[in-house]
Amino acid sequence: xxxxxxxxxxxxxxxxxxxxxxxxxxxxxxxxxxxxxxxxxxxxxxxxxxxxxxxxxxxxxxxxxxxxxxxxxxxxxxxxxxxxxxxxxxxxxxxxxxxxxxxxxxxxxxxxxxxxxxxxxxxxxxxxxxxxxxxxxxxxxxxxxxxxxxxxxxxxxxxxxxxxxxxxxxxxxxxxxxxxxxxxxxxxxxxxxxxxxxxxxxxxxxxxxxxxxxxxxxxxxxxxxxxxxxxxxxxxxxxxxxxxxxxxxxxxxxxxxxxxxxxxxxxxxxxxxxxxxxxxxxxxxxxxxxxxxxxxxxxxxxxxxxxxxxxxxxxxxxx
Amino acid sequence: xxxxxxxxxxxxxxxxxxxxxxxxxxxxxxxxxxxxxxxxxxxxxxxxxxxxxxxxxxxxxxxxxxxxxxxxxxxxxxxxxxxxxxxxxxxxxxxxxxxxxxxxxxxxxxxxxxxxxxxxxxxxxxxxxxxxxxxxxxxxxxxxxxxxxxxxxxxxxxxxxxxxxxxxxxxxxxxxxxxxxxxxxxxxxxxxxxxxxxxxxxxxxxxxxxxxxxxxxxxxxxxxxxxxxxxxxxxxxxxxxxxxxxxxxxxxxxxxxxxxxxxxxxxxxxxxxxxxxxxxxxxxxxxxxxxxxxxxxxxxxxxxxxxxxxxxxxxxxxxxxxxxxxxxxxxxxxxxxxxxxxxxxxxxxxxxxxxxxxxxxxxxxxxxxxxxxxxxxxxxxxxxxxxxxxxxxxxxxxxxxxxxxxxxxxxxxxxxxxxxxxxxxxxxxxxxxxxxxxxxxxxxxxxxxxxxxxxxxxxxxxxxxxxxxxxxxxxxxxxxxxxxxxxxxxxxxxxxxxxxxxxxxxxxxxxxxxxxxxxxxxxxxxxxxxxxxxxxxxxxxxxxxxxxxxxx
Numbered sequence: 072x073x074x075x076x077x078x079x080x081x082x083x084x085x086x087x088x089x090x091x092x093x094x095x096x097x098x099x100x101x102x103x104x105x106x107x108x109x110x111x112x113x114x115x116x117x118x119x120x121x122x123x124x125x126x127x128x129x130x131x132x133x134x135x136x137x138x139x140x141x142x143x144x145x146x147x148x149x150x151x152x153x154x155x156x157x158x159x160x161x162x163x164x165x166x167x168x169x170x171x172x173x174x175x176x177x178x179x180x181x182x183x184x185x186x187x188x189x190x191x192x193x194x195x196x197x198x199x200x201x202x203x204x205x206x207x208x209x210x211x212x213x214x215x216x217x218x219x220x221x222x223x224x225x226x227x228x229x230x231x232x233x234x235x236x237x238x239x240x241x242x243x244x245x246x247x248x249x250x251x252x253x254x255x256x257x258x259x260x261x262x263x264x265x266x267x268x269x270x271x272x273x274x275x276x277x278x279x280x281x282x283x284x285x286x287x288x289x290x291x292x293x294x295x296x297x298x299x300x301x302x303x304x305x306x307x308x309x310x311x312x313x314x315x316x317x318x319x320x321x322x323x324x325x326x327x328x329x330x331x332x333x334x335x336x337x338x339x340x341x342x343x344x345x346x347x348x349x350x351x352x353x354x355x356x357x358x359x360x361x362x363x364x365x366x367x368x369x370x371x372x373x374x375x376x377x378x379x380x381x382x383x384x385x386x387x388x389x390x
Numbered sequence: 391x392x393x394x395x396x397x398x399x400x401x402x403x404x405x406x407x408x409x410x411x412x413x414x415x416x417x418x419x420x421x422x423x424x425x426x427x428x429x430x431x432x433x434x435x436x437x438x439x440x441x442x443x444x445x446x447x448x449x450x451x452x453x454x455x456x457x458x459x460x461x462x463x464x465x466x467x468x469x470x471x472x473x474x475x476x477x478x479x480x481x482x483x484x485x486x487x488x489x490x491x492x493x494x495x496x497x498x499x500x501x502x503x504x505x506x507x508x509x510x511x512x513x514x515x516x517x518x519x520x521x522x523x524x525x526x527x528x529x530x531x532x533x534x535x536x537x538x539x540x541x542x543x544x545x546x547x548x549x550x551x552x553x554x555x556x557x558x559x560x561x562x563x564x565x566x567x568x569x570x571x572x573x574x575x576x577x578x579x580x581x582x583x584x585x586x587x588x589x590x591x592x593x594x595x596x597x598x599x600x601x602x603x604x605x606x607x608x609x610x611x612x613x614x615x616x617x618x619x620x621x622x623x624x625x626x627x628x629x630x631x632x633x634x635x636x637x638x639x640x641x642x643x644x645x646x647x648x649x650x651x652x653x654x655x656x657x658x659x660x661x662x663x664x665x666x667x668x669x670x671x672x673x674x675x676x677x678x679x680x681x682x683x684x685x686x687x688x689x690x691x692x693x694x695x696x697x698x699x700x701x702x703x704x705x706x707x708x709x710x711x712x713x714x715x716x717x718x719x720x721x722x723x724x725x726x727x728x729x730x731x732x733x734x735x736x737x738x739x740x741x742x743x744x745x746x747x748x749x750x751x752x753x754x755x756x757x758x759x760x761x762x763x764x765x766x767x768x769x770x771x772x773x774x775x776x777x778x779x780x781x782x783x784x785x786x787x788x789x790x791x792x793x794x795x796x797x798x799x800x801x802x803x804x805x806x807x808x809x810x811x812x813x814x815x816x817x818x819x820x821x822x823x824x825x826x827x828x829x830x831x832x833x834x835x836x837x838x839x840x841x842x843x844x845x846x847x848x849x850x851x852x853x854x855x856x857x858x859x860x861x862x863x864x865x866x867x868x869x870x871x872x873x874x875x876x877x878x879x880x881x882x883x884x885x886x887x888x889x890x891x892x893x894x895x896x897x898x899x900x901x902x903x904x905x906x907x908x909x910x911x912x913x914x915x916x917x918x919x920x921x922x923x924x925x926x927x928x929x930x931x932x933x934x935x936x937x938x939x940x941x942x
Contacts, residue, residue, distance in 0.1 A: 097815075098812075150600070151600055233652075236613075333645055337616060337642075
């Protein structure tokens with residue numbers, strides 16, 4: 072509970088920092104709302120008044136925080152609908168993409184890392200380490216294009232880009248799922264970068280946890296090697312991986328912008344970047360704050376997962 | 391409409407894509423033959439790309455090409471501009487008369503015009519839509535297009551409950567009386583903002599129309615998923631006959647590289663951007679599908695006449711003009727998409743003057759004018775800031791101008807910022823100029839009339855943020871532009887515009903005159919009925935398109 076309460080000042084600080092950055096952006100939102108050049112001064116004035124842009128900064132800030140306390144993220148200057156509804160529309164595609172990316176990365180990372188650890192020092196090991204390094208060091212933007220050129224343009228196995236228009240709609244919501252084949256390339260792009268890191272950490276953790284010793288002992292006792300590997304070695308190695316996956320997942324939710332851009336994915340990151348260009352400030356503030364919240368929550372979940380994974384760790388009531 | 395970039399710039403105001411025509415008779419014919427034809431006819435879908443979502447689909451609020459591209463297909467006004475011939479044609483109005491004093495416009499509405507919700511359009515809808523556009527609460531950036539109507543300002547200010555000059559004697563007649571003759575009035579009524587809207591939809595306090603517009607145009611709105619697509623469906627009840635296309639899909643794709651791949655893979659039938667001339671492999675793949683055509687727009691470097699060193703120094707401004715090598719810029723550096731400009735009014739617009747000398751590249755002349763301006767070989771001239779909004783094309787242009795001016799001893803500092811920061815630095819406020827001394831700008835004309843470029847950019851009534859960013863003020867120029875508005879003879883008007891342009895170009899050298907725009911778009915060969923409109927790539931009369939895959 073204390074840890075949960077501890078999130079409040081973090082979010083408050085984040086809200087303030089976001090507000091300051093947004094406040095410092097050059098340019099006049101009212102002018103962009105009114106259509107830039109040739110804007111009627113009367114229209115400009117009425118827009119400034121309507122959105123409170125004519126009020127001094129401290130009052131603006133106070134209003135912003137006040138609304139936040141009521142969970143009101145405001146209304147988009149441009150789209151003229153609530154920021155909450157914009158987040159609700161664009162977060163699901165990002166969440167789906169990040170989930171697919173992280174799942175793919177974790178599975179691949181764990182498998183490759185384990186293989187490398189088990190074949191430590193041999194050719195398989197070196198090959199996997201090389202691949203891992205390659206994945207981590209390739210810029211996502213470039214990687215995405217390469218995958219697109221190969222699998223979509225050349226081989227025509229997968230769609231080039233987009234979310235698709237005909238995916239299923241989740242009942243009782245407005246959320247439409249992507250068409251599954253549209254998801255593959257962007258998810259692969261996202262996962263390849265993380266996969267490298269997971270594989271290396273898995274390998275390192277397994278080696279450190281003395282996998283080889285476990286296995287030797289287990290074999291000596293006549294136990295199944297696979298069982299020992301899963302029960303003892305892998306579980307020990309899992310803690311750093313969970314931390315990494317959790318934080319990675321959280322940052323992918325906001326940091327998938329490059330992938331969203333290359334594949335024209337209708338996600339939240341792209342929406343926020345777009346909003347910055349339009350000086351649609353409520354969307355920028357609300358979006359960034361929402362992602363901060365998600366990040367903080369994800370960290371909390373990771374901490375709680377430790378409890379499950381390692382009985383030695385427990386958070387006492389006194390902190 | 392402002393367009394901050396030359397061809398390759400990708401700002402939100404920059405380009406979009408598209409299309410094409412066939413005569414109305416052709417459409418009617420197609421409509422018939424289709425019904426009579428095989429029932430298994432493949433669905434006709436046309437998919438094109440926009441960089442990003444249109445900011446709005448509310449006609450009253452539209453102020454950019456993306457929004458207009460959709461609105462002009464969903465909505466109709468009293469009159470429309472043929473995107474190919476630039477003629478003003480009947481739309482919701484079947485005919486109109488103009489009184490001898492050029493102040494009273496009487497429109498007869500066409501029978502059988504229906505909104506997408508099925509209701510018949512009446513003169514009341516026209517009156518409602520015009521009042522809505524004028525209302526202060528609507529906050530329309532294009533309220534000005536009805537400003538010539540008598541009593542419009544009083545209505546906007548809330549001093550009058552009715553617009554005095556707007557009457558509807560019966561269900562099928564709309565009368566507009568102007569305060570004084572205004573030649574481009576009918577042209578202005580062709581703009582997307584003057585669309586006829588159903589009151590029952592647009593009075594909705596929940597504003598559902600923002601996400602689901604309703605009009606009486608050839609296509610009805612179906613779906614809009616932000617950052618993904620907009621889908622339009624043929625409207626069976628369209629007064630001009632059901633369009634040949636069953637469906638049009640706009641896909642939002644920012645990345646040009648990705649969009650080109652999607653076009654090649656067949657996910658797009660048209661694309662508003664083409665591969666660079668230097669990308670020979672791509673050019674080879676799609677070269678046959680590139681359509682090139684001039685359209686009404688002018689690019690320039692604005693000079694802030696309220697700030698030193700340009701204030702009161704025409705010789706310096708002329709020196710800059712002679713120093714810039716436009717032939718190299720548009721012929722070698724950025725080949726293909728622009729024509730070097732000799733002035734302001736682009737070709738195709740009445741008033742364009744092919745004989746205007748302009749400022750061909752002449753370094754010697756530039757040097758001597760620079761000395762005459764008080765800065766021999768650039769001595770005594772502090773570095774000058776040239777502002778551009780971010781984009782590859784703008785960067786190239788700015789660097790070239792920097793290099794050209796360096797040759798005569800002038801130092802230019804380039805400031806590249808995003809659009810919002812740029813427009814703030816360029817426009818300033820009414821009373822104090824923006825900090826930008828020089829800025830790259832482009833302007834696409836909203837309708838084919840010289841007034842649509844000379845007035846917004848250079849008339850003193852639009853001083854400062856209203857559009858005349860360079861803060862040019864010459865009573866003689868103003869008088870000519872005003873005089874031309876009150877005339878109705880096109881030949882006489884063109885003469886006045888030529889004189890006005892000559893003053894601004896040859897006497898005052900208000901900008902560095904750079905280019906007239908040329909568009910380049912990609913169309914798959916099976917897309918028929920394409921209109922290459924001088925109004926820009928986004929003037930898409932979708933109702934004229936049809937898809938003919940291999941069958942024929």
